[in-house]
Amino acid sequence: MLFEEYVTNQIGLPESDRLKYEALLPSSSELGRLICAFSNTNGGIIMLGMLSKNNKISVKGLSADFQVNVVLANAISKLSPAPSVQSGFVTYQEKQLFVIKVEKSDQTIAYNQTAYGIKSKKIYKLSQALGSDTNAGIILTNGKYTGLKNNHILQASGKSIFISYQWHHKVAANNLYAFLKANGYVPAMDDHQLTYKDSISTFMESIRASDFAVLIISDEYLKSENCMIEVLHVLKDRNSKNKILPIRHEDVKIFKTADRIKYVEFWKTQVKEREKMLDGIDPTNAIEELKKLRIAKQIHQDISDFLSGIADMITNTIEEQEKTAYQNIINFIEANKN
CATH class of the missing domain: 3.30.950.30 (Schlafen, AAA domain)
Structure with missing residues (x-):
């Protein structure tokens, strides 16, 4: 049959x-x-x-x-x-x-x-x-x-942890990556995983396949299309609330409604600017631009709920996490390792 x-x-x-x-x-x-x-x-x-x-x-x-x-x-x-x-x-x-x-x-x-x-x-x-x-x-x-292996599929028995960051905080991300790897976990981040001609879309899906996602959230992060695309991939997971492990940068303000609205307004402006740019253009000649418009609309739609959820979590700064050897993150992972 x-x-x-x-x-x-x-x-x-x-x-x-x-x-x-x-x-x-x-x-x-x-x-x-x-x-x-x-x-x-x-x-x-x-x-x-x-x-x-x-x-x-x-x-x-x-x-x-x-x-x-x-x-x-x-x-x-x-x-x-x-x-x-x-x-x-x-x-x-x-x-x-x-x-x-x-x-x-x-x-x-x-x-x-x-x-x-x-x-x-x-x-x-x-x-x-x-x-x-x-x-x-x-x-x-x-x-x-x-029995073949794929570069983007995590092979080790330790928990797989994706690190999402904006390039301004690459040093902090590298430090966390090295710490996790040295302690038996399986970290992944684009700078360490992708090589020439690798599939970015396949790698992005590996974010959802990871057990946890550490988000190093800063002002630049919340205004970055690439970073927010990574967030959208994590949010597709129905267990995303338990999967996200946020670390905040001291420059980001998200704990008050007025502060969160600023990021909603930022992405609303991005949507309007992209719509204006596409006005009067034949869609068949602007496929990539239309894709970017759809992404901006999705970010604008989801960012308010995302920030409200993050604000409800107890988050430490990057510096605080490094001083304690990422103890809060490790404790959460170990308590939810099954």
């Missing part, structure tokens, strides 16, 4: 210990634990783009903005030994789903050195946990996984 035909036959069945629906793309850690649990029990299917609520199942479709292969490959890279997984896009009712079929394993599979099972639709830890395995580094090839 073809993969798509098999999937179509499963759509609409109630969720169980072998079938899981997700309306949105889970984080790589959630996906990794679920694949691990299915592998260690009776196998199963994960359907992304399907909503199960109040015993009703509906087809929502998965947004094209989600590069699910990057998130999935990051989850798979932390599973040891490598599970048997088949995956791919399936069109159903004119909407696009992404389906992951997990086979039952003859060996105990561990995610980040911890083995999981599933019972009564709940994921639980097994008593047995495994160490890391060299078979963990894999990527998607024609719907299946191989």
Whole structure:
């Protein structure tokens, strides 16, 4: 039976210990634990783009903005030994789903050195946990996984942490990167990860695939299109509130409503300026400019909620974090490492 035909036959069945629906793309850690649990029990299917609520199942479709292969490959890279997984896009009712079929394993599979099972639709830890395995580094090839590695997929067993910063604060970002790397974590930032002809869009999706995102927030950061694009990628994660670890620069003022409104007004001005520049221009001759306009509109729409959320968090300055060896950040990561 073809993969798509098999999937179509499963759509609409109630969720169980072998079938899981997700309306949105889970984080790589959630996906990794679920694949691990299915592998260690009776196998199963994960359907992304399907909503199960109040015993009703509906087809929502998965947004094209989600590069699910990057998130999935990051989850798979932390599973040891490598599970048997088949995956791919399936069109159903004119909407696009992404389906992951997990086979039952003859060996105990561990995610980040911890083995999981599933019972009564709940994921639980097994008593047995495994160490890391060299078979963990894999990527998607024609719907299946191989033992090849990808430069943008984090391979180590430690927590993956993306560092988002504006170039004025590159020294602080480099210091944090070196500290995390020396202490067994897997940090990533554009200056360290990207090489000539690497895919920037794929790297940006790896932000969402990371377990945590440290944001070094400054006045320049909040006015930078590139930095705010990184923020937008983090906000796509439904668990973004627990994923974001903010560090503030002393020059940024966001704790009062009036201060936050200044950044909303800044991006409103950016939208107006880009609209004015495009006035009267044939859209087919201004594809890149239209893209920049859409980005500015998205930032303007989301920045108020983003800043309100950051203002509610207890944030230290860069200098305070360095003096305490980033203790607040490390404490949070360790308390949320599962």
